[in-house]
Amino acid sequence: MTDILKGFVAEFNAKADRQPNKVFARFNSEEITFARLKAQAGTFAANLQLRGLKPGDRVAVMMRNSRFSLPVLFGIARAGAVWVPINAQQKGEGLRYILEHSKPKFVVCDFEYLTTLGECGAGTPTDAFITIGGPHDPGSFEAVLEEDAACVDRPLKADDLFAIMYTSGTTGRPKGVLVTHGMLRLAGEAVRTLTEMQPSDVFFVWEPFFHIGGAQLIVLPVIEDITLAMVDRFSASRFWDQVRSSAATHVHYLGGILQILLKQPENPLDRQHAVRIAWGGGCPKDVWTKFSDRFGVEIRECYGMTEASSITTCNTEGVVGSVGKPMSWYAVEVVDGNGQPCGPGERGEIVVRSSLNGALFKGYLDNPEATSKALVDSALRTGDAGTLDSEGNLWFHGRMTDSVRCKGENVSAWEVEHMAAAHPSVEDCAMIGVEADVGEQDIKLFVKAKNGKTIQPEHLSHWLAKRLASYQNPRYIKVVCEFERTPSQRIMKHLLSRDLHDCWDRLAAAQSGGQARRPDVVAAKQ
Known part of the structure; x- marks a missing residue:
């Protein structure tokens, strides 16, 4: 089982050399082949190295999904740097905190966010910015891609740090989750299990890469011959038209996405698409059947956290309302306030353990107190409420603190x-x-x-x-x-x-x- 917890960059490079013309993704229908992605990522990685970036240095990225998203992420990884994704909606104090806490050497951003970044008070040096979609000058990403520079790929191991992903902060200050290359690769394997993806499948990508739900998708075309169909942002009114035009076979959901789509006006074309499976987390029991019946798709619910390589359990048996059973590399229990196992149907805290070293995160960046609360006796105390039924299915009941x-x-x-x-x-x-x-x-x-x-x-x-x-x-x-x-x-x-x-x-x-x-x-x- 240890072969599924490994780096993905070397896998990507090898596949790009074997199948250079294979389409990795389409962004708003524009093809991005493996060869194109490898070349652009290599050019960007070389530019970072020439600017003095060292292995382990951090690169913050504040951008919406675009045709440059993939070369930015793969370029950072190939340079041996650590990606710090920033929510494009961040501003002010929240943005300042992430920048000051993560201490990036460079900041890649859409040009429209340059003023927001400058005004947040983090004091990022002007020459640290690399902009996208603005003036074509030496500091722009577009200009970087025109350079002729060779990248020196750093050998990467599974436990090398890939990203510092800050929690959404719905109830307080965000924490920086340390995500390794192996954890992201493992997330891809979990998606493979959950979705039963097959060669030639197309995964519709609406979710920003600065969220783990989007980030985990970048390894899928590497481990299986599938294609990503990317759009710049989620749109309830355009969602199914985009899905149809991309010939997508899988759609991902989180939070209230299914409810939002279900509340759109009914359309004679609601079932006119190629989607077999809608997969993700946050589908209430009553929404499950309504959505499946209206749009003619199978719901595949899962549960997980960034701290546990994104996906911990998956429901492939169709138990409506349940988040399913653990992945083969995880064990899940529900415990009471004294840490004792709860009986079937008894509500308690969800605790996750793994037989695979490295599947659980190592901790939060510079936050030993939060780390010690989350990792207890080699187990992840999720802070989520749940129950286990007599068949071993997990039922999620929200945050214990909510x-x-x-x-x-x-x-x-x-x-x-x-x-x-x-x-x-x-x-x-x-x-x-x-x-x-x-x-x-x-x-x-x-x-x-x-x-x-x-x-x-x-x-x-x-x-x-x-x-x-x-x-x-x-x-x-x-x-x-x-x-x-x-x-x-x-x-x-x-x-x-x-x-x-x-x-x-x-x-x-x-x-x-x-x-x-x-x-x-x-x-x-x-």
Whole structure:
């Protein structure tokens, strides 16, 4: 089994030499062959080396998916450097923190982000920037590709560092996960198992490479004769048209992607595509069958974390709602607060162990405290809640910390959000805990209306009261036009307002005969 935990760069170079004209990927239908990718990556790697980059130096990258994404990533890897992916939506303090914490020697960015990077306060030297899509000058990536320089590939081992991938930071400051070359290669093997990919398959790539869900895809054409069909960003309205035109056989989902697609207007062409499998994480039980029936695809749910080479379990048996069973190199258990194994159906924390040395991450960059909490006795304490059934299937119940202590009860955000999302006018929602007048916390629910719909907080509250326990029913409801999201479309909860006066208040409404502190009704934009 150890042969699946290895570097992928040498594999890529060898395949490019054997099959130079084979298409690695298409970006918006533009072909990128193995030969072209190897040549461009080599030129970029040589340029970095000529600029003084040493093995192990870090290169931060802030760019959207483009025809240059792959040569940038493979160039960094071939130079023996460490990739620091940055969410293209980052700015200000959050961006400054990542740059100062990771200390990159160079920063590759789309030209449009140059001002944002300069204004964040990180103090990155001007000559450290390599821009894409701006003026054609010596500091641009396009100019670099015109150079004639030979790359000296550094021999890479499985445990060499490939990337420092910062967590999304939905609830706090992000942590830099140390991802090795072997971990990314192993993620590709997990995708192979989950998706049952075959030669000539086409994987649709909407997700940014700065997220592990996108990054893990770059090894697939190396380990199997498949092609990536890349687009610049996710678009719900154009998704299936893009899938059809690319002849994709597999689509990936995360977070609320399936729900967003399911809420698009029905179309006679909904089943007119080549997709066999939709795979990923975050498909609620009730969405599973609806999506599969409407679009005619098989759902393959999985569970994992960047810290565990992306994918830990996979559901290939069709148990609706479950995230499946562990990959052959992992063992999963669910433990209680004392670290003792839970019985079937008993909720606890998901803990992951591996028989394969290097499958679990080594730690977080310069954060020994967080590392010691995550890695205990050679096991990964995920911080996720789950249950195991009698057949060994894992069921995921959200983050253990994503809950609110209300009226003496722990209220799962997942449970409240799952119910609120079922309301016919709600497109998406998020729950947080806020300061309570008496007791621990109160619940504040943020909701976004579907196109053409209007949400009346009081009506929504009555609707939820019939479906949730009294302690689960949100006191506060705030209607928003949009949410700020991570690359995988997860809502960034730490940015949600904890103000108690900008929303509808159920208790205040009851005391005033129906009038809340501030009526809050928002219709979605047409």
